[in-house]
Amino acid sequence: MKERLVTANIVETLERSGALKFKELFKIIHKMHSDVEEHNFEETLMVMELQGLIRVYTITRGKRRIELARR
Numbered sequence: 001m002k003e004r005l006v007t008a009n010i011v012e013t014l015e016r017s018g019a020l021k022f023k024e025l026f027k028i029i030h031k032m033h034s035d036v037e038e039h040n041f042e043e044t045l046m047v048m049e050l051q052g053l054i055r056v057y058t059i060t061r062g063k064r065r066i067e068l069a070r071r
Contacts, residue, residue, distance in 0.1 A: 006033055006044055011053065011068065019067035021059070 006029060013028050014020065020028075026041050045066065048054045057065045 002033075003044060006036060006041075007048060007053075009033070010044070010048065014054065014066065014068045019065050022064040022066060025066055 009029055009032055010025065013025065017028075022045075026038060029041065030036055045054065045056060049056050052069055055067050055069050057067075059065050
């Protein structure tokens, strides 16, 4: 898995689609990168959130909403 490419694709997808639920975003990215596992995807999102690129909100139990951080 090429993390920089995955990160760039996440940003591009969120720019195009706006905020997405975790499962929707994972499904889109998994189509582009079939070697991405859910655990690795979660780690990538966590790093991106710490870097200030995205924001992750809890909607209900077990559901999360991901959006680009506005600067």
